[in-house]
Amino acid sequence: MKGKFITFEGCEGVGKSRQIKLLEEYLVKNGIQYYLTREPGGTEISEQIRAIILDGKNLAMTDECEALLYAAARVQLIKEEIEPRLKRGELVFCDRYVDSSLAYQGKARGLGYDFIRNINAYACDNFMPDLTIFLNLSPEDAFKRKGGADSADRLEISGMEFHKRVYAGYLELAGKNPERFAVIDASGTKEQTSGKIVAVLKEKGII
Ligand SMILES: Nc1ncnc2c1ncn2[C@@H]1O[C@H](COP(=O)(O)OP(=O)(O)O)[C@@H](O)[C@H]1O
Ligand SMILES: [Mg+2]
DSSP, X not given: OOOEEEEEEOOTTSSHHHHHHHHHHHHHHTTOOOEEEESSOSSHXXXXXXXXXXXXXXXXXXXXXXXXXXXXXXXXXXXIIIXXXXXXXXXXXXXXXXXXXXXXXXXXXXXXXHHHHHHHHHHHTTOOOSEEEEEEOOHHHHHHTTOOHHHHHXXXXXXXXXXXXHHHHHHHHHHHOTTTEEEEEOSSOHHHHHHXXXXXXXXXXXX
């Protein structure tokens, strides 16, 4: 029996972390077993790669190097955690996955989708998610919601134009992969969004 692999995507500050927490509460309350991980990271080696990517000292890192490091962290996570669990029939959630590379490095940084697809082909060809939950909220709206200083800071650091390109990338990816993407309107209250996520997971027979 093959398990189910579900990823969460969306722009900075749209509420991914919060929604994953709410989903965990629902799953625990209903006695549903799951495994949650995140990208980049999720294994000792992948977390070390994450530290290199996020190290402020590494200003000279090229976009290509960054994209390759994300792919390296991803293949380690797949082999160590995701693949074995899916083989055992488990339910696996991941906070960000290859669509983040496509939207951020491919679209927003301008490397192109093909470059990202090619370097990720080995890493995740057979491990595309069964379902990708895209929390749909524009970066402007996320910023306006003033969800907190943290999200505002992160949005300001890289610049709104960059995040708008990320958002455009996500919309393109969702448009091209309608069978895999569940586009969830994330403009409502956190409870409303959480309800929509649970409803989609039920509708798809995942929980
Ligand atoms: N539905 C919502 N309504 C209002 N504020 C929200 C909502 N969802 C999330 N937030 C707030 O927005 C900010 C960013 O949320 P977070 O879960 O950290 O987003 P992400 O993980 O996608 O970056 C947080 O301060 C959070 O409290
Ligand atoms: Mg988060």
